[in-house]
Amino acid sequence: MKRVMALLLSLALIAGTLTACGTAQAGTTADGTAAGSTSAGESSKETEKTGRVTLTFFTGKVETIDVMNEIINDFNASQDHITVVQEYQKDASNVIKIKFASGDVPDIMTTYEQEYADQGKYLDLSGETEIWSRLLDSMKVNCTDINSGKQYRICTNMTMAGFFYNKAIFQELGLETATTWDQLVSNLQTIKDKKPDVTPWFIFGSEAWHLGHLIEFIPHGYLKQKYGTVETKKAMLANDQSVLDFGSADGSMAVFAQNLLDLQAKGLINSDVLTATSDNCVQDFATGKAAMLSNGMWVLSSILAANPDMADQIGFAPYPSYMPDSKPVVLCAEDSGYCISAETKYPEECKEFLNYLFSADNQKKYSEAAGAPSAFKDVNAEWAPESIVTEVNNALNTAVNIGFTNEKPAGFTGDDAGRLVQDLLSGKYSAAEFAAAYKKAWDAGFSA
Amino acid sequence: MIKAKKTGLHTFMAVPAFLLFALFFIYPLTRGIQMSLTDWDGLSPAKFIGFRNFIDFFSDERAISDIKTTVLFALCSAPLLNIVGLIYALLMNAEFKGKGLARGIIYLPAVISPLIMGYIWYFLLQPGRGFLFHALDLVGMSSLLGNWMGKYSSAMMVLIIVNVWQYAGMTMVIYLAGLQSIPEELYESAKIDGAGSWQIFRYVTIPLLMPSIRINIVTNIIGSLSVFDIVMSLTGGGPGYSTETLSIYIMRMCYGSKTGYSTAVALILFVIILVPVAVSMRMTRSKD
Numbered sequence: 001m002k003r004v005m006a007l008l009l010s011l012a013l014i015a016g017t018l019t020a021c022g023t024a025q026a027g028t029t030a031d032g033t034a035a036g037s038t039s040a041g042e043s044s045k046e047t048e049k050t051g052r053v054t055l056t057f058f059t060g061k062v063e064t065i066d067v068m069n070e071i072i073n074d075f076n077a078s079q080d081h082i083t084v085v086q087e088y089q090k091d092a093s094n095v096i097k098i099k100f101a102s103g104d105v106p107d108i109m110t111t112y113e114q115e116y117a118d119q120g121k122y123l124d125l126s127g128e129t130e131i132w133s134r135l136l137d138s139m140k141v142n143c144t145d146i147n148s149g150k151q152y153r154i155c156t157n158m159t160m161a162g163f164f165y166n167k168a169i170f171q172e173l174g175l176e177t178a179t180t181w182d183q184l185v186s187n188l189q190t191i192k193d194k195k196p197d198v199t200p201w202f203i204f205g206s207e208a209w210h211l212g213h214l215i216e217f218i219p220h221g222y223l224k225q226k227y228g229t230v231e232t233k234k235a236m237l238a239n240d241q242s243v244l245d246f247g248s249a250d251g252s253m254a255v256f257a258q259n260l261l262d263l264q265a266k267g268l269i270n271s272d273v274l275t276a277t278s279d280n281c282v283q284d285f286a287t288g289k290a291a292m293l294s295n296g297m298w299v300l301s302s303i304l305a306a307n308p309d310m311a312d313q314i315g316f317a318p319y320p321s322y323m324p325d326s327k328p329v330v331l332c333a334e335d336s337g338y339c340i341s342a343e344t345k346y347p348e349e350c351k352e353f354l355n356y357l358f359s360a361d362n363q364k365k366y367s368e369a370a371g372a373p374s375a376f377k378d379v380n381a382e383w384a385p386e387s388i389v390t391e392v393n394n395a396l397n398t399a400v401n402i403g404f405t406n407e408k409p410a411g412f413t414g415d416d417a418g419r420l421v422q423d424l425l426s427g428k429y430s431a432a433e434f435a436a437a438y439k440k441a442w443d444a445g446f447s448a
Numbered sequence: 449m450i451k452a453k454k455t456g457l458h459t460f461m462a463v464p465a466f467l468l469f470a471l472f473f474i475y476p477l478t479r480g481i482q483m484s485l486t487d488w489d490g491l492s493p494a495k496f497i498g499f500r501n502f503i504d505f506f507s508d509e510r511a512i513s514d515i516k517t518t519v520l521f522a523l524c525s526a527p528l529l530n531i532v533g534l535i536y537a538l539l540m541n542a543e544f545k546g547k548g549l550a551r552g553i554i555y556l557p558a559v560i561s562p563l564i565m566g567y568i569w570y571f572l573l574q575p576g577r578g579f580l581f582h583a584l585d586l587v588g589m590s591s592l593l594g595n596w597m598g599k600y601s602s603a604m605m606v607l608i609i610v611n612v613w614q615y616a617g618m619t620m621v622i623y624l625a626g627l628q629s630i631p632e633e634l635y636e637s638a639k640i641d642g643a644g645s646w647q648i649f650r651y652v653t654i655p656l657l658m659p660s661i662r663i664n665i666v667t668n669i670i671g672s673l674s675v676f677d678i679v680m681s682l683t684g685g686g687p688g689y690s691t692e693t694l695s696i697y698i699m700r701m702c703y704g705s706k707t708g709y710s711t712a713v714a715l716i717l718f719v720i721i722l723v724p725v726a727v728s729m730r731m732t733r734s735k736d
Binding site: 097098100101116121205206271272273275276410411413422425428 | 457489490491492574575576577595597598599600684686687688689690703704705706707
């Protein structure tokens, strides 16, 4: 009897192990009818017994979760053949790589990578003329893939980046926003001299992406204002150093590095630059302990959450010119770009949902929730307090508007660039060495 | 002694265990070796490239720097963990009031997630705004707190200290179990023979503690060489890549569309861990 029991238990364990490790190759719906292949990731796309198609919408945009749920619920209730399900992941840009690798690709997503566009992973949306006709021309250009000339994503919003400054401090000290680097240094020095307890420019360097953004907006921004965003993107894709000139000891990268080192030496940036976080920066700015910070519009909601009374005191200015032949620049880039997977079984249903999402009413709601101006010409959203909108419009009208560049080498991310700046600020490099290291890392990124 | 009779049933009963071992160790290892010989980016079809990934690794300055960081961390962490753990165990093996509470306090950090622990220490040590800064500021000594996580040497020191602080309790528990299994008669005999405290420790305690020493050395070497969480949350591998360990490098390469390469590095890390573990096991076994 014991032998029989032992044999049965062993068999049960083997069966259990094998069953647990198996993957369903064919699924069955609740009413028992065959639902076809249900390989990984496709279960959500099954047609339910009611005949509804389920689409997965993948996003990493935490600020739009609630408004998207609201719009999705309205959409699901408005028709009887599509159900959209939202999936949010904080680390969306990395999670999507796993999803692509495992075949669990969402139908619609807000993550966009150049390498995936190159590999044909996104549906070509160039033919959506009705939507494109509603979009600002500059945003359509920003959504265009440089390599193929096609549009694989439709952005719904714009985002800007520049210097946020405390207007009360500037007014008290009689300062004007700087248009040249020398003026910026002079402003920062005045703040330091007159208000020793205030950090003139707060940089949260423990977060490498922020330092990477400084490179994106200042030295890369110089190239984009000099050659144009599209030409710079082409030069980046071709690694054309006659345009980029990253490694020169007197080039835009080295001058940027030297300027940063000078600010650090003069105590015009926070002394804890390498360990300060984004939260520290927001708190210090919102409580008047920091006079300036560099960031995008996405930081507004955090500042206003920390100090709701600050709306009238937030100023916004372009990055000043810092090379002999340069002009002030401000980032004006696409935001909330929607892509459809090339592998989706339901491209028409995806487009139907996007058309609903892109309606003027929904986009007004979306822009106001996201705190970002709409990219659609027919949407008039109150995306920020009026005083901030005025500041942003002034900056956009007085500086060269530059786009964001995704056209970087695959093996050299903005985060990697930020880590080089960390090394610079920790004393590892001189300005010339930094420029050389940047070019080396950039070149190496192409061979990755 | 009853000798178990080997039968077909006995062999069959080992099949479930073997299946699990094959599934969760042999299969991933085989697939890992296979993947390490390709240029797979996690997306496109993989192409066989021989040992190119391994050659690339040893010609990558960042990777070599990461090996140095990882080995330095392990060389400092593993011995310190054992020494501190043993001292704790010897102290906690003595009879005193509140012993249970003291043991609990020492062990407590080990049950907290190392990632959380890293963030806690980060906010304790932040210069100019952390808890420690404000505490020292109250007594006018805030200048003692430097920007420790902003410099390589001090950041490494912080990482090692936090790691030892977190896991010394776990090491202590293993040593404590070993100490309590040593028969009291042996100590009494040694005393009767005239042995002093040091001689008793050297010739009675240490030899009989050898199984515990072996377990602690092996687990601490593995833990220190594969450290990830504490470094990730305390310094993020920075400033720059100065405190980046191999485990973090593997993760970043994998997410950087170098999946095949990161698998090759994972195999290299496996060997880096295997060698000292094998050597220490051999050395401690010979002393049993």
